[in-house]
Amino acid sequence: MTAAAQPGHKWNFGAGPAMIPRPVLERAQSEFLNYQSTGLSIMELSHRSQPYEDLNNKAQAQLRQLLKVPENYKIIFMQGGGHTQFAAVVYNLIAWRHHQNGAKGDWKEIPVDYVVTGSWSAKAAEEAKRLGANLRIICDAKKSLGAFTGIPAESTWATSDPQGAVRQADAASNQKPAYLYYCDNETVNGVEFPYVPSLHDPSVPLVCDMSSNILSRPVDVSKFGVIYAGAQKNIGPAGVSVVIIREDLLQTSELKDGLPPVALMLDYKTMVKNNSLYNTPPMFAIYISSLVFDWLLNADAQRVQDGDAAIYSHSSFVGVEAAQARNERKAAKLYKALEESRFYRIVVQDKAARSKMNIPFRISAAPKGSGAVADKKKDEEMEAAFVAQAEAKGLLQLAGHRSVGGIRASIYNAMTEEGVDVLIAYLKEFENQY
Numbered sequence: 546m547t548a549a550a551q552p553g554h555k556w557n558f559g560a561g562p563a564m565i566p567r568p569v570l571e572r573a574q575s576e577f578l579n580y581q582s583t584g585l586s587i588m589e590l591s592h593r594s595q596p597y598e599d600l601n602n603k604a605q606a607q608l609r610q611l612l613k614v615p616e617n618y619k620i621i622f623m624q625g626g627g628h629t630q631f632a633a634v635v636y637n638l639i640a641w642r643h644h645q646n647g648a649k650g651d652w653k654e655i656p657v658d659y660v661v662t663g664s665w666s667a668k669a670a671e672e673a674k675r676l677g678a679n680l681r682i683i684c685d686a687k688k689s690l691g692a693f694t695g696i697p698a699e700s701t702w703a704t705s706d707p708q709g710a711v712r713q714a715d716a717a718s719n720q721k722p723a724y725l726y727y728c729d730n731e732t733v734n735g736v737e738f739p740y741v742p743s744l745h746d747p748s749v750p751l752v753c754d755m756s757s758n759i760l761s762r763p764v765d766v767s768k769f770g771v772i773y774a775g776a777q778k779n780i781g782p783a784g785v786s787v788v789i790i791r792e793d794l795l796q797t798s799e800l801k802d803g804l805p806p807v808a809l810m811l812d813y814k815t816m817v818k819n820n821s822l823y824n825t826p827p828m829f830a831i832y833i834s835s836l837v838f839d840w841l842l843n844a845d846a847q848r849v850q851d852g853d854a855a856i857y858s859h860s861s862f863v864g865v866e867a868a869q870a871r872n873e874r875k876a877a878k879l880y881k882a883l884e885e886s887r888f889y890r891i892v893v894q895d896k897a898a899r900s901k902m903n904i905p906f907r908i909s910a911a912p913k914g915s916g917a918v919a920d921k922k923k924d925e926e927m928e929a930a931f932v933a934q935a936e937a938k939g940l941l942q943l944a945g946h947r948s949v950g951g952i953r954a955s956i957y958n959a960m961t962e963e964g965v966d967v968l969i970a971y972l973k974e975f976e977n978q979y
Contacts, residue, residue: 555939556939556960557941558964560942560946563777568840568846587600588829592822593822600832601820601826605821615766617791618792619789619817622787623786626786634673634773637771637794637795638750638752639798641794641796642655652805654679656720657673658724659673659682660702660727660742662731662734663732663733664731665731669728676805681711683725695894699742704725705744723749724751724770724771725752727751727752727753729754730902733946735892735893735899736899736900754774756774757778758902760841762865781833842864871962872902875956883904886972888913888979903953903954905946906951906954910923910924928952930975931975954968
């Protein structure tokens, strides 16, 4: 039976702020005027009150359980999104490396290594450079592949070979990088790492932006120095970011040490010391995030999300493991539908690097394999018609990012398999018009 859009029902394929599980929204609605029998909304409580302190600690514990975060890592909630973390990482990790160097030498000589595989990692690299860091782009997918359509082999990265020129120069100067940064899932370009980088110097902390795929699959946190994620894709509302940091990396950047002083709102050590309560936190966003964590940890909720209790072999299949199974099924069927189409074009050519969260594609009237020359203007008109007709049917926010155009379907944890089936039915319906 082919799925079809139900009259009045809306399916949110937005890249962020993104869909939040309906049970979470309903629970928040029911608690909105009276949180934990306080007689106040969560938005009215003091962040110094016991009910909020309990919520703050609970949310940290939930996330630690979901990602199996080791005890030597700290979890903090910070205001702002990924852009804020672009700067925070630079200040905090350069300060750490500077102190590893005995607080001697010029901090501007400490390298910071970046893997650029899409728009967001490019922005992160630009911010590091703007802040005066000694930026080294050790891999640029656009230069290697001609476009952000995959991930160059890790063996080709500038710091992957211990005997290579870059690693040897670092050894000769006794100047190790502060960190190696990469973005696990490029929201704009639809490129996702199928592995954790491992060929760099193991003494260099790995920093990862997981904003658009955190909680979508299991991750070995012990392989990272810092993981951060803006909440507005797979966790909750915009306004809060999660930071997971290995505690030995905590180091404040201060003028007395020959470093640019970091704003305390960006200082990981200050945030850890104050248990994310240095100032008034984004309480409502953290509250919703905690409800999402609850939802992921609830076996019954995960069965309902799948719409088929027979999918799981046992009732305790929850959390990121349940999310991963569902996400793999959703992505596989959507990619299959696009590949079998005569005029939908998947942007990411490297199949191993195709995102399971954000799937960008284009439309071309020129049949695949025909050798016909595409009519760019006509194709863009078809894409505009695709988005407009989709919205009329309740399939929302399918336009690609303004910087690249095209179509993009974001199918985060909250998107049900039914929603993807409805989109696939619409893909076929629209194609049949031509």
